[in-house]
Amino acid sequence: QKSGYASFMAKEIHEQAEAIADTLVGRFENGRLTLEDMLIEESTLRSIDKIIVVACGTAANAGEVVKYAIEHWCRIPVEVELAHEFRYRDPIVSPKTLVVAISQSGETMDTLMAVRHAKEQGAKVVAICNTRGSTIPRESDAAIYLHVGPEIAVASTKAYLGQISACYLLGLYLAQVRGNFYGDEIQAVLDDLEQIPAKIQQVLDGSEQVEQLARDMVDATSVLFLGRHVGYPTALEGALKLKEIAYIHAEGFAAGELKHGPIALVEDGQPVFVVVPSPRGRDSLHSKVVSNIQEVRARGARTLVIAEEGDEDVLPYSDVVIRYPQTRTLFAPLLTIIPLQIFACELATAKGLDVDQPRNLAKSVTVE
Ligand code: F6R
Numbered sequence: 001q002k003s004g005y006a007s008f009m010a011k012e013i014h015e016q017a018e019a020i021a022d023t024l025v026g027r028f029e030n031g032r033l034t035l036e037d038m039l040i041e042e043s044t045l046r047s048i049d050k051i052i053v054v055a056c057g058t059a060a061n062a063g064e065v066v067k068y069a070i071e072h073w074c075r076i077p078v079e080v081e082l083a084h085e086f087r088y089r090d091p092i093v094s095p096k097t098l099v100v101a102i103s104q105s106g107e108t109m110d111t112l113m114a115v116r117h118a119k120e121q122g123a124k125v126v127a128i129c130n131t132r133g134s135t136i137p138r139e140s141d142a143a144i145y146l147h148v149g150p151e152i153a154v155a156s157t158k159a160y161l162g163q164i165s166a167c168y169l170l171g172l173y174l175a176q177v178r179g180n181f182y183g184d185e186i187q188a189v190l191d192d193l194e195q196i197p198a199k200i201q202q203v204l205d206g207s208e209q210v211e212q213l214a215r216d217m218v219d220a221t222s223v224l225f226l227g228r229h230v231g232y233p234t235a236l237e238g239a240l241k242l243k244e245i246a247y248i249h250a251e252g253f254a255a256g257e258l259k260h261g262p263i264a265l266v267e268d269g270q271p272v273f274v275v276v277p278s279p280r281g282r283d284s285l286h287s288k289v290v291s292n293i294q295e296v297r298a299r300g301a302r303t304l305v306i307a308e309e310g311d312e313d314v315l316p317y318s319d320v321v322i323r324y325p326q327t328r329t330l331f332a333p334l335l336t337i338i339p340l341q342i343f344a345c346e347l348a349t350a351k352g353l354d355v356d357q358p359r360n361l362a363k364s365v366t367v368e
Contacts, residue, residue: 007355009153009245009345016338017201019148019158023165024197028190033173037143040098040124045177048098048124051076052091053167054083054114055102056365058156058240059128062163063102064233065333070171072330073189074180083114084368093121100170101127104151104159105364106134113368115139128166130159144170153356154363155245157341160237161200161334168193168330192327196334199325203338210322210339213304214346217271224265224272225252225340226296228289230333231275238273238340245358246348255292268300273343275336276307276314281329286313293317306336 005011012019027033051070053063063080070078076098081091083101087110093099099118103111106129115125115136127140130148137143146162172189175181181189217223223242225235235252242250253262255274266272274293279286294317297303305318308326315321324335348355 009355012158016158017197021197022147023162039142042177049096051078051098053080053100059102061233061237066167069330073175084110086114093123095122097123099123099125103136104130106131106136107364109368210342211346214343215350218350222249226255227275228255234275241344266299270301272301273304278308
């Protein structure tokens with residue numbers, strides 16, 4: 001069933017264009033976005049004054065990405081919290097809080113407990129889930145399913161992209177219901193979102209460059225990942241993939257934190273991935289990241305730069321440039337994570353490791 005791929009993880013990475021097309025299909029009709037299992041009343045959604053995303057691991061990284069979009073579109077404050085931290089903090093939750101529980105399996109015990117805790121305080125809960133009939137969506141008030149198909153590999157890839165895409169639909173739906181956005185505006189954003197599967201395919205078609213890089217780096221003992229804005233959770237997720245399947249020490253940082261500590265780690269030859277935002281977006285964001293590349297390179301780092309097609313500013317400071325197609329800044333995380341998934345998968349394969357069943361990990365963590 002691996003369809004010629006060396007692992008389920010490789011197969012699932014390469015299925016992502018189709019998977020995300022399936023997440024998005026049939027959601028927009030007659031000028032309105034509709035979500036079939038969104039059973040929370042519109043009047044309730046209009047009264048929401050805070051969103052708390054609860055999740056673990058990769059699903060929490062997806063939450064960190066979508067926080068930027070939902071706040072930008074809906075002007076509602078969004079907190080993202082690891083489910084196991086949320087529960088033990090006496091969190092401030094009220095009937096005006098919308099809790100978004102992201103879980104591929106729908107069975108993660110910590111996330112389930114966070115859902116129960118939120119419901120006890122009167123919050124409405126929407127589950128972002130891949131598995132129909134699983135516990136978390138059953139106990140939630142509403143659900144948005146990913147429709148990415150079963151994910152077999154322990155390390156999550158296509159579900160991560162599906163979680164981000166489904167949360168984008170939720171954000172757009174809230175913007176529609178609350179009147180932040182009207183039909184044409186939503187249509188414009190959705191049009192760009194609908195182009196994402198083809199762009200994912202373009203990134204996948206160019207995967208040989210990253211596969212070769214991974215094989216060349218099979219002896220790496222430490223890899224750092226930097227990003228700003230939506231590139232920051234991308235850096236965290238890239239680092240998580242590498243540690244969980246290739247057992248390499250990996251850390252993701254917000255690039256702005258460099259001078260507050262992490263830059264001390266950089267010495268000659270240290271590989272550093274940098275996720276660079278579009279130069280067409282907010283200027284200051286792009287130029288700040290370019291100066292971060294310069295800073296680490298000046299201290300000997302080997303810079304592995306993920307930059308938009310046509311971005312020439314990165315060239316003088318990059319040892320390797322990996323390109324992604326142009327898109328909205330908020331949608332770039334659906335593209336920029338892919339080279340990092342491929343890197344981890346290929347490096348672990350080159351090390352001869354069991355990519356699909358990494359040591360000490362289970363696909364679904366049903367204990368606290
Ligand atoms: C990492 C990974 C885990 C899961 C986490 C939550 O690749 O797969 O970090 O994301 O255990 O799982 P779900 O989404 O099933 O709640």
